[in-house]
Amino acid sequence: MYQYEIYFANDYLFEIMTDLSQIMGIKYDNDKLQKVFKFKEKNNAENLFISYEENRQYFICIDCDNVDWIYPLIVRCSVKQHEGVNKCMLEWDNRIREEYGQDLTERIGNSYGNEDTLLKRIESKYKISI
Template sequence: MFQYEMYFANEYLFEIMTDLSQIMGIKYDKDELQKTFKFDGKNNVENLFLSYDENSQYFICIDCDNVDWIYPLVVRCSDKQHEKVNKCMLEWDNRIREEYGQDLTDHIGNSYGNEDTLLKRIEAKYKISI
């Protein structure tokens, strides 16, 4: 199992979600994503968008809490999908970094099983278990 995490500028939300969901074969409700994106509460679980595969084992998690227009993204994927998922996330990360004049990165590591992860911080923030 693989878990990749990154932050991204919220203006790319729908494109990133579309790309990742296609790679992973996850169907998601675009209206629900739009609703989560437009929700104006702060630190509210309604800011969290989760979309699972058909077996509820793998997922895409986006925290749309509108604190600073930068959203955390967590993707848990299978061994078969991980290379394509990683490549997609790395391409998006570098595309966004380039647009904002930041240094590019050459790696997004597997955080599955790590002690401190973005997913664990999201779970603690909303007091939930994903």
């Protein structure tokens, strides 16, 4: 199992979600994503958008809590999907970094099983388990 995590500028929310969902074969509700994107109550679990694969083991999770318009993105994927997911996330991360004049990222590591992850922070923030 692989878990990749980045922060991204919310301008790219829908494009990133489309790309990742296609790679992973996850169908998602675009109307629900729009609703979460427009939700403005800070520190509320309604800010979370999670789209699961059928077996609910793999998912795409985005926290749309609007603190500086930067969103955390967590993707948990299978061994078969991980190369495509990693490549997609790295390309988006570097595209956004380039636009904002930041140093480019060479790689995105697998955070699955790590002590401190974005996923664990989100679960703690909203007092939920994903």
